Amino acid sequence: MTLLDYAQTQIIPADLEITDFKGVSVICERLHEMGLHRGQKIRLIGRAPLKGPLIVQFGTSFLALRAEEAECTLIQAQ
Amino acid sequence: MHFDSSTVKTSSVALVGAPNSGKTTLYNWLTGSNFKTVNYPGATVEYSLGRLASHLRTADEEILWVMDTPGTYSLHPKSADEEVTIKALYENPELGRVKSVVVVVDGTQMSRHLQLAQQVRETGFPMVIALTMSDLLRKQGIHPNLSLLEKEFQCPVISFDGLLGGGLRELVQAIRELKPQPQVRKPVPWGFEAQDRKIQDCDELAKLVLNQKSEQGQSRLQEVVKSTQLLDRYFLHPIFGLLLFVLIMTALFTSIFWLAAPLMDIVDSFFGDLNSVVSAWAPGSLWTDFLANGVVSSFGAVLVFVPQIFVLFLGIGILESTGYLARAATLIDRPFSLVGMSGRSFVPVLSGFACAVPAMIATRNISSSRDRWITTFIIPLMTCSARLPVYALLLAFVFKGQPAWKAGLTLATLYFAAGFVGAIAAAIVNRFLPAGQNSFFMMELPLYRRPRLQVLLRQALTRTMSYVKRAGPPIFIFAGIMWAAATFPNYQMEDSQQKLEQSYAGQLGHLLEPLVEPMGVDWRVGIGLVSAFAAREVFVSSLAITFNIVDSDEDSVQRNLLEQMATAVNRHGEKIFTLGSVVGLLVFFMIALQCMSTVAVAAREMGSIRFALIQLVVFNLVAYSLAVAIVQTFKALGIS
Numbered sequence: 001m002t003l004l005d006y007a008q009t010q011i012i013p014a015d016l017e018i019t020d021f022k023g024v025s026v027i028c029e030r031l032h033e034m035g036l037h038r039g040q041k042i043r044l045i046g047r048a049p050l051k052g053p054l055i056v057q058f059g060t061s062f063l064a065l066r067a068e069e070a071e072c073t074l075i076q077a078q
Numbered sequence: 079m080h081f082d083s084s085t086v087k088t089s090s091v092a093l094v095g096a097p098n099s100g101k102t103t104l105y106n107w108l109t110g111s112n113f114k115t116v117n118y119p120g121a122t123v124e125y126s127l128g129r130l131a132s133h134l135r136t137a138d139e140e141i142l143w144v145m146d147t148p149g150t151y152s153l154h155p156k157s158a159d160e161e162v163t164i165k166a167l168y169e170n171p172e173l174g175r176v177k178s179v180v181v182v183v184d185g186t187q188m189s190r191h192l193q194l195a196q197q198v199r200e201t202g203f204p205m206v207i208a209l210t211m212s213d214l215l216r217k218q219g220i221h222p223n224l225s226l227l228e229k230e231f232q233c234p235v236i237s238f239d240g241l242l243g244g245g246l247r248e249l250v251q252a253i254r255e256l257k258p259q260p261q262v263r264k265p266v267p268w269g270f271e272a273q274d275r276k277i278q279d280c281d282e283l284a285k286l287v288l289n290q291k292s293e294q295g296q297s298r299l300q301e302v303v304k305s306t307q308l309l310d311r312y313f314l315h316p317i318f319g320l321l322l323f324v325l326i327m328t329a330l331f332t333s334i335f336w337l338a339a340p341l342m343d344i345v346d347s348f349f350g351d352l353n354s355v356v357s358a359w360a361p362g363s364l365w366t367d368f369l370a371n372g373v374v375s376s377f378g379a380v381l382v383f384v385p386q387i388f389v390l391f392l393g394i395g396i397l398e399s400t401g402y403l404a405r406a407a408t409l410i411d412r413p414f415s416l417v418g419m420s421g422r423s424f425v426p427v428l429s430g431f432a433c434a435v436p437a438m439i440a441t442r443n444i445s446s447s448r449d450r451w452i453t454t455f456i457i458p459l460m461t462c463s464a465r466l467p468v469y470a471l472l473l474a475f476v477f478k479g480q481p482a483w484k485a486g487l488t489l490a491t492l493y494f495a496a497g498f499v500g501a502i503a504a505a506i507v508n509r510f511l512p513a514g515q516n517s518f519f520m521m522e523l524p525l526y527r528r529p530r531l532q533v534l535l536r537q538a539l540t541r542t543m544s545y546v547k548r549a550g551p552p553i554f555i556f557a558g559i560m561w562a563a564a565t566f567p568n569y570q571m572e573d574s575q576q577k578l579e580q581s582y583a584g585q586l587g588h589l590l591e592p593l594v595e596p597m598g599v600d601w602r603v604g605i606g607l608v609s610a611f612a613a614r615e616v617f618v619s620s621l622a623i624t625f626n627i628v629d630s631d632e633d634s635v636q637r638n639l640l641e642q643m644a645t646a647v648n649r650h651g652e653k654i655f656t657l658g659s660v661v662g663l664l665v666f667f668m669i670a671l672q673c674m675s676t677v678a679v680a681a682r683e684m685g686s687i688r689f690a691l692i693q694l695v696v697f698n699l700v701a702y703s704l705a706v707a708i709v710q711t712f713k714a715l716g717i718s
Contacts, residue, residue, distance in 0.1 A: 021270075026156060027518055028270065033151040034520060035190030037277040045307075049316040052412035053421070053519060060186050060303050062310070062523035064408040064421075069520050 004070035006077075007047060007054050014044045016075040023072040031073060034063055041078065087140035090173045091253050092166065093208075094198060095182030096191050097149030098401075098524040100210035103240040104182060105146040108134070108250070125166045134250050142253070143173060148442070153197040153265035156518075158442035158450070167203070168264070178204040178256045180249070185211045185222060185237075186302050186525065189284035193277055195231060201263050204256035205233050208249055212237040215288070218298045223287045230283060241530070306401075306525045313405050323409050326402070330393040331431075331493040332486045334386050334466070339482055341385035346636050349378025364569060372561030373554070376619035382636055384546060386470065387463040390432055392538035399529035403428070404521055411519050417501050418508030420444065420519050423453040427500065430460030431493065432541075434676040438683050448514030452507050454684055455693060456500040458671045461493050464614040468667050471618050472660050474636070475643055496668060560609060560623045578602075583624065597666065597702075598659030598709040600648040611672045658712025662705040670701035 006016065018040045021028040035058065036042070042058040053064040065073070093108075095101040110131030126146040135142075147166050148159040155161040167176055181198050183191040188209075198205050209222060227235045234252040238245040268276060289295045312318050356370040397403050403425055411421030419427075422444045430437035437457045444450040461469070469492060477485040563583035568576075578584050586608075587601030594604035602624040610617040625642040646654045671677070671694050681690035 021274075025270070027520075029154070029267075029273065030151070030156060030518060030520055032273045032277055033193065034522065035187075035193075035277065035281075037274050037281065039278065040281070045310070046314060047316075048314060048408050048412065049320050050412040053408050053521070055310070055314060055408070055523070057303075057307075059189060060299060060525070061190060062303075062306065062525075064404075064411070064519070064521040064523055066411065066415075066420075066519040069518055 003073040015078040020074040027072045090143040090176045091178045092145040092176040099182045099184045101182040108144045157445040189281040192280040206252045207235040209237045331490040338385035338389045345382045375622045376557030388542040391541045401524040401526045417504035418452045430457040456503045459500045461496045467615040467618045596706040662709040666701045666705035671697035
């Protein structure tokens with residue numbers, strides 16, 4: 001399941017684990033550069049108003065991800 | 079920048095790090111007051127270069143240049159300003175290839191920031207790792223295992239305290255002791271699998287270094303983010319978040335008026351007094367007239383707005399250093415994307431309220447060239463600080479004798495209106511531009527921090543001074559030209575009104591009158607409008623001259639000018655400054671692109687002279703047509 005699907009269908013906040021990345025390679029590369037990787041445990045905190053970016057926390061970092069970016073991130077619930 | 083061509087050996091070190099890593103703080107500590115390039119809010123412009131602060135030098139030392147680069151997450155650039163960082167390292171126009179690199183790693187974000195260190199390591203640059211934010215870690219009782227990092231990266235690791243400057247000398251010493259490398263490699267992309275593995279490794283390493291293996295260690299590190307979590311519950315809340323956003327922006331834009339008012343009075347009285355003093359030197363002489371009514375009045379008319387510009391810079395600085403700007407960008411991403419931009423356009427657009435030049439440079443942070451094009455296109459519509467003197471004068475005229483909050487609120491409305499006009503322009507351009515490739519937003523939300531007032535004030539002051547320095551020469555030159563044009567050829571004439579009418583300025587103004595008459599103003603304002611193309615704020619000083627502020631018994635330049643405006647009539651005996659014509663002027667200044675530096679920067683940043691020319695012609699045509707339409711409508715409705 002992608003992070004976007006999860007945010008649209010499940011209850012937030014939620015603890016998740018990244019399983020893989022797919023789609024646009026430059027987005028996947030940048031997601032890595034922001035510190036995300038397979039097996040990374042993240043917490044989906046919320047979503048900005050007006051269906052804006054998703055807010056994700058991992059460790060001490062906070063990241064805002066647009067729908068397209070959340071779509072490249074595959075997750076499973078912990 | 080000048081470089082000694084003598085035989086002194088020079089060396090150079092570049093600071094490289096992710097955005098918000100504390101890189102610029104370290105840079106300021108290293109260079110002291112020696113740095114040459116000024117950074118504007120929201121962007122490291124180009125790169126900054128400075129000499130090592132004198133108290134850190136040794137007696138016989140070679141010259142050490144320190145370079146600050148735009149924040150980057152990796153050495154594989156994905157936006158224009160990340161490319162600047164790579165270029166600054168390898169093919170620097172000033173230094174050639176830099177000799178060594180300091181990788182700035184935020185201790186609280188270690189696992190993420192270590193991958194950049196890894197990439198620099200692979201290029202072979204001699205490097206030092208500077209670990210920042212260590213004070214935050216220490217507060218939670220976390221003591222990073224530096225020797226483990228040193229072993230892993232085979233380079234010195236120095237802990238640096240940005241608040242007090244602790245570790246500075248050790249860092250400089252470590253830089254000095256680095257062995258020069260004759261050869262370095264260009265960065266090679268890792269590829270998906272390798273990258274994923276390396277980042278996991280960095281994550282593991284960071285956990286070891288920060289003693290995160292135990293539950294207790296982890297909960298300690300989580301303490302660092304507690305307040306950020308709490309604050310974000312409000313600042314990013316679907317309802318409160320938007321409400322707070324509007325409140326904060328309103329506070330920012332209204333404070334420009336009321337917070338600056340007392341300071342403005344001081345500046346205004348000062349120039350009023352100076353005018354009287356200078357006039358008294360040799361009454362009636364041409365030189366005294368030039369100094370008092372040409373130079374002093376012009377500077378007074380413009381410098382009176384410096385406190386407002388200072389307040390604006392201070393406000394943006396506060397938002398930036400607390401960490402709120404990234405949240406604002408997140409909130410605005412969705413609305414912005416509807417008109418073809420992204421949340422990344424927010425900081426450039428907001429900087430546009432200070433000055434379009436650094437704002438256009440700040441668009442380098444936008445990865446999609448289409449987004450960047452649209453953002454650069456609408457930036458000149460934002461209310462830059464040069465418009466402020468004009469707005470302030472016109473609003474002071476409309477709200478004369480009324481409480482300051484009215485003018486303040488109207489000014490805030492004008493600022494929001496600029497945003498609205500910008501949105502319309504963006505939407506139009508968005509419709510006509512061909513669809514582009516993928517853009518990404520992906521914004522790091524830095525931890526909230528309490529800014530240091532002293533640093534904020536100093537930074538706002540530096541930025542204001544750089545504005546004054548840039549605006550000063552054109553004001554001075556135009557004041558001279560305007561005064562001469564308004565004084566000659568009949569400088570001995572007694573009747574000042576007639577003298578002006580028959581002067582060169584008067585003649586030119588009359589020539590232009592048919593063009594400005596539909597805007598409801600006469601030739602004197604026409605001269606002001608033309609001179610505003612040198613710099614918008616010159617409009618105010620040229621009004622001060624064309625409306626002939628000669629009587630120096632008045633104790634303030636601005637009050638005198640306002641009085642002149644209230645009584646000014648055109649040749650038909652009708653008042654010039656009516657509500658209609660003032661609103662027309664406001665709208666004209668809101669949209670017109672009158673700043674030649676902006677045109678030059680737009681052409682350079684977009685690599686297209688056509689882009690800049692289209693912008694210039696379109697904005698001015700629209701501004702003029704709208705102003706005329708408004709004035710004529712007011713007239714037809716009989717509002718004066």
